[in-house]
Amino acid sequence: MERGFLGRIAGLALAVTMPLAALAGGDKPLYTVEDGNKVDAATYNGFKVWRAAACDRCHGPNQEGLVGPSLIDSLKVLTRDDFSKVLTEGRMAKGMPAWNTNKKVMENLDDLYAYLKGRSDGAITSAKVKLMK
Numbered sequence: 653m654e655r656g657f658l659g660r661i662a663g664l665a666l667a668v669t670m671p672l673a674a675l676a677g678g679d680k681p682l683y684t685v686e687d688g689n690k691v692d693a694a695t696y697n698g699f700k701v702w703r704a705a706a707c708d709r710c711h712g713p714n715q716e717g718l719v720g721p722s723l724i725d726s727l728k729v730l731t732r733d734d735f736s737k738v739l740t741e742g743r744m745a746k747g748m749p750a751w752n753t754n755k756k757v758m759e760n761l762d763d764l765y766a767y768l769k770g771r772s773d774g775a776i777t778s779a780k781v782k783l784m785k
């Protein structure tokens with residue numbers, strides 16, 4: 653049998669059995685998701701902040717981009733520090749507002765990042781999420 657085929661099967665089995673939690677460094681997962689749309693409380697809070705700030709006006713309801721870029725793509729390359737910097741300072745000249753005067757966004761950057769990273773990783777398969785029970 654072809655070796656690549658076996659490798660693919662093994663990879664698939666691994667992907668299915670691995671818990672869908674991304675580690676943020678240390679033991680605490682960045683986010684936890686079940687069934688693609690049920691998330692932990694912090695990630696759920698990130699979703700609520702996304703909604704409240706209406707980031708979807710520019711980045712699209714599914715984060716796939718509109719006048720602003722796709723955050724599904726962006727968060728594959730943006731570091732956590734880049735994320736904070738662009739949210740805090742904005743890129744006014746290019747149409748990204750600064751959020752430094754928005755308390756809700758500034759105080760919940762970790763949760764917002766967790767939610768968007770989960771979307772970008774493909775672990776959170778639906779933009780609309782529910783709180784995990």
Ligand code: HEC
Pocket residue numbers: 702705706707708709710711719720721723726727730735738739743746747748749751757764
């Ligand atoms: C008025 C439109 C608008 C809104 C509202 C907006 N953005 Fe943006 N955003 C943009 C544009 C345009 C860019 C691209 C700037 C550039 O070209 O560098 C951008 C860039 C970004 C980037 C950097 C992407 C990259 O690849 O470097 C992130 C992250 C981001 N936005 C997140 C958010 C979040 C989170 C919110 C809600 C709190 C938000 N944006 C709200 C327009 C918007």
